[in-house]
Amino acid sequence: MSALDSRALTSLDCFGQRFSKPGRTRYTVGGPLAACVETDELPFSITVQRPGDNSAQRQHDVEVRQVRGGFTVATPQLEIAAGDVVIWHAAAADTPPYGVWGLDESDGSFSSAALRDAAFYGHVFGAAGEYAWQDANGGTACGVVRVCDVDSRDRKACERWREELKQGSIVTVEGSKVEPAELSVVVGQTVLFAVAGSEGLAITDTSLIRLSQ
Structure with missing residues (x-):
């Protein structure tokens, strides 16, 4: 089961970044500690151009794939x-x-770990449970x-569950302010x-943080 941890993305996670200014971005995809490793090897690029007069903001999906000895996109x-907005995700369930x-x-550096x-x-x-x-x-x-x-034995409950799965839930974090600080969802639902x-x-x-202390 994939843990709740933006530092270690799996097929049940995604990471997104909005690029607001024209310019060029170079980046890499690596193990969970990629952001902690100082490297000049940034093989992938994003060129951000000025938007047209009538262009709407778009979402670009980038699939992460495992290759021998590392990752590619x-x-x-x-x-x-x-x-x-660019969104990175892994389609294969066995992606490390x-x-x-x-x-x-x-805009400087960006990272899924920060x-x-x-x-x-x-x-x-x-999985059901309470995740602090x-x-x-x-x-x-x-x-x-x-x-x-x-x-699963209750047909009406299953119907409600399928409807709720269609609705994403959003938690906004601005500095130390979290809204909502407590959220209830159903199994299989995505929280952004x-x-x-x-x-x-x-x-x-928090259980992962305690284990590392």
């Missing part, structure tokens, strides 16, 4: 418009945990996600953590 060179880290010529402005982390909760989370990078932001099970005004947030199950 389905679109190594991507062209987008300023204001667009990974991280995304890069350098933006205009979420800053206009970044988000999505996680599919596959906090910032593994030392910030004070924290919250709770309660995941409710469904009685949208981050703004952070110095580098890692959304992590």
Whole structure:
């Protein structure tokens, strides 16, 4: 089962970043500690162009794939418009945990392990229970996600469950302020953590933090 941890993305997670200014971004995909490894090897690029007069903001999906000895992406060179969002995800269930880290010529660095402005982390909760989370990078932001099970013997309950799965839930994190701080969802539902005004947030199950201490 995939853990709630933006530092180690799996097929049940995604990482997104909005690029607001024209310029060029170089990035890499590596193991969970990719952001902690100083490297000039940034093989993938995103070219951010000025948007047209009538262009709407778009979402660009980048699939992460495992290769021998590391990772690659389905679109190594991507062209987008300023204001667009790029989302990294792994389609294969057996993809090992990974991280995304890069350098933006205009906005500095970005990382799935240190979420800053206009970044988000999505996680599919596959098992019922209560998941307390906090910032593994030392910030004070924290919250709770309660995941409710469904009685598969109850047809009406199953129908309600299918409808709820269609609805995404969003948690907004701005500095230390979390809204809502407590959230209830159903098994299989995705929660999106949208981050703004952070110095580098890692959304992590508190049980994982205790284990590392």
